[in-house]
Amino acid sequence: MRVNASDGVNKWSTASYKDLEPPFYSELVFNVTNSLPRMSQFNVTPGGLVRYNDPIEYKANIEDEDGDMLNVTLHILDENGNEIRNETLNTMPGPVSFKANEYGFFKEDDAGKNFTYYYSYDDGINSTARDPEEPLTGPNLRKGAKLAVDRLGFVSASENYYWWDRYGFSVRAKNLNPEEYDVSFTLSTRTEDGEWTTVESKTEKIGINPVVVHFNQTKPFLVNDAGKTFYYRIKYSEYDQSGRDSLERQGEVLNSKIVPYRIYDGIMVFNLFLMLAVLALLGFFMERGLQKGVEAHESVSGRGAANATSASGISESNSAKSVIKMLRRK
Structure with a gap:
């Protein structure tokens, strides 16, 4: 890189000329380097047999260490390996996507055919003409009804x-x-x-x-x-x-009615009778349980009273005998 400057009278330069005296500076020399972009993660969705107007999408990922704006071209080949369509996308490094329906890649006449594809790309300095070298398969279009x-x-x-x-x-x-x-x-x-x-x-x-x-x-x-x-x-x-x-x-x-049956419907009557029967049976068992509890309590209370009376009689008898013995001694 060389710089020349002039104000119309005097000249300055970073290089030495015959009619130009020092001071001057040497030319600045530098090397321009560039990283080649790389593509990976090639894919076509959906996989398998698809219809020509299904949402077919070509996907890949492209990387560039310099972060340059990239030109990516998708090339679509027919069954004989001849290129029939291509489309170029200007993009920054990252995911790359080509949607077939947006670009009109396939028509109804393509039903029943199989296609292959590859990419080419450049960053304005270096380029790759074919990646991968062997074309990838997809999509495979099936025939179908109209x-x-x-x-x-x-x-x-x-x-x-x-x-x-x-x-x-x-x-x-x-x-x-x-x-x-x-x-x-x-x-x-x-x-x-x-x-x-x-x-x-x-x-x-x-x-x-x-x-x-x-x-x-x-x-x-x-x-x-x-x-x-x-x-x-x-x-x-x-x-x-x-x-x-x-x-x-x-x-x-839809009708706003939420209950499928009338109140006097046979099924409703049966359900009501069944519910009442269950309640009556439940009340019967509850009553039996309460009655047994009361009887058990009364039985325990009766035995306790009898034992108390017997103990009282024995105590009174013993007291009387003690008094009689004391009188005899006197």
Whole structure:
């Protein structure tokens, strides 16, 4: 590094020139060093077979001792090893994430294909063109149904919508593609601001012909749901024509009555009779116990009195005999 200065008349410099006299200083020499970034902890989530529009995420960690701003590029390869997509992220050292849905990495036509990937990165000085050297596997996209779902509804055992009633729920589905697939359906319910509660799950084969999936004779509600509006949802394991994986509807307001029986109902009468019988039996045993206690106490008290009388008689007899002996001596 060399510094030259001038005020228009005189010149100063850190180096020596022929027409410049001392004092001057030597040039400053220094070495520029740079640490190469390193990547680790490569991963793709979720693992295994996934759908093309699942929340697929590429994850890794990159380190740089200098703390430089880094350029990280994800390269995605097809089954033949040809690069089909790439995306670059400017980031500081730390976790690195590429979410497939945000970048539109995969389309419906990619279903049934397997992909590989690797990274390249640089810090503006040094770069790594391929890490790791052998591409990593992922994701593996599975084929699946493209559902058309409609006619979500419910029926109740009565129009009063009691919480203890049995309810039936149903939805109609078909596959827009010609294949037939096993699709899982899960029924859940909630009331107002409550959490969703799973009621029942089942798997149906869905093809091009519409199939009505029924959840019959369910009892999804509890006593504390009385008087509240309920909601119901059926979730399915494939996406539908709108890109959703569930349908949800608002039901009715559940009746506020909390007791399932009338006061003159047979079951209520039986329960009342049973309760009275138990109370009567309990009172009988309590009375017997008290009576035995009283009898035992009276028995003990009677023996004590008899013993006292006998002792008194003996004492009086002994006193009389002593008086007679004294008179005879005189």
